[in-house]
Amino acid sequence: MFCPQCGANNADTAVVCAQCGRNLQTAAPAAPLQVSGTVQPPVVAVQNYLVFAILATVFCCLPAGIPAIVYAAQVNGKLQMGDVAGAQVASNNAKMWCLISGGLGLAWVGIIAIYAILIMVGVLSGIHAN
Amino acid sequence: MRTSVAGVRRPAMPGSRWAAKFGAMPVAKSVAMLAAVAVGAVLLELFDPATSGIFPPCPFRYLTGWYCPGCGSLRAIHQLLHGNLRAAWALNPLTVVLLPFLTYGLASSVLFELHGRGLPQPFLRAAWIRALCAAIILFGIARNLPMHPFDLLAPGATLLR
Numbered sequence: 001m002f003c004p005q006c007g008a009n010n011a012d013t014a015v016v017c018a019q020c021g022r023n024l025q026t027a028a029p030a031a032p033l034q035v036s037g038t039v040q041p042p043v044v045a046v047q048n049y050l051v052f053a054i055l056a057t058v059f060c061c062l063p064a065g066i067p068a069i070v071y072a073a074q075v076n077g078k079l080q081m082g083d084v085a086g087a088q089v090a091s092n093n094a095k096m097w098c099l100i101s102g103g104l105g106l107a108w109v110g111i112i113a114i115y116a117i118l119i120m121v122g123v124l125s126g127i128h129a130n
Numbered sequence: 131m132r133t134s135v136a137g138v139r140r141p142a143m144p145g146s147r148w149a150a151k152f153g154a155m156p157v158a159k160s161v162a163m164l165a166a167v168a169v170g171a172v173l174l175e176l177f178d179p180a181t182s183g184i185f186p187p188c189p190f191r192y193l194t195g196w197y198c199p200g201c202g203s204l205r206a207i208h209q210l211l212h213g214n215l216r217a218a219w220a221l222n223p224l225t226v227v228l229l230p231f232l233t234y235g236l237a238s239s240v241l242f243e244l245h246g247r248g249l250p251q252p253f254l255r256a257a258w259i260r261a262l263c264a265a266i267i268l269f270g271i272a273r274n275l276p277m278h279p280f281d282l283l284a285p286g287a288t289l290l291r
Contacts, residue, residue, distance in 0.1 A: 077256030
């Protein structure tokens with residue numbers, strides 16, 4: 001599990017966070033960072049994979065890239081509200097959709113490559129048959 | 131504006147053991163990232179996706195017949211690498227706009243893998259990211275509309291005039 005205070009990864013059975021010492025048994029929600037209309041950037045950075053989400057959308061596979069961007073927005077939205085644990089969940093989802101999009105993109109390249117090779121082999125054997 | 135700087139290096143996601151091992155190898159990961167970008171850039175410099183057959187077609191366009199927001203992006207990068215900003219803009223303005231940010235973000239990711247600390251980045255509010263997502267989708271829809279002036283957004287449309 002990820003410490004809601006500092007974001008460090010701890011064993012699921014950990015009682016206190018190994019890095020900051022926060023009690024992990026009572027997961028009290030962190031105080032919202034939004035004060036009187038101004039959003040303070042959170043102290044803890046949780047990866048939102050936005051760069052990879054956009055790359056995935058524009059260069060790989062649009063349908064799987066869009067959820068990655070939506071989850072990237074969710075990561076920062078949760079961080080704005082001080083919900084680091086929620087942001088971590090959204091971060092994992094963003095990463096998963098980036099990987100799905102990347103995988104589909106690679107699979108597509110593979111399919112096209114095999115198709116091209118088959119055509120080449122077909123053409124060559126055609127030449128030999130004639 | 132305060133900047134949020136990437137903090138502690140996060141351990142690999144639970145997943146396959148190979149992925150966990152690979153995720154724990156920051157140097158291998160960043161080398162792989164850089165190699166992918168370098169190979170892509172060299173291929174795009176040497177071959178024009180508009181005329182050479184070595185680049186796969188856009189799966190979205192191939193399967194649906196519609197342009198996606200990224201259609202023309204490889205051709206646009208080829209033109210950018212050859213200094214033709216106007217041709218690149220005509221092929222995919224979205225790519226031309228986003229490319230500097232994506233390059234900066236990728237560089238930051240590589241530095242984060244190597245040093246545990248990326249380049250300074252402003253904290254993007256969720257609403258801004260959602261707006262960007264909406265802009266990408268709307269761009270994708272608009273460039274398929276058959277009426278003027280939206281038809282000018284189709285890849286390379288203004289080059290034919």
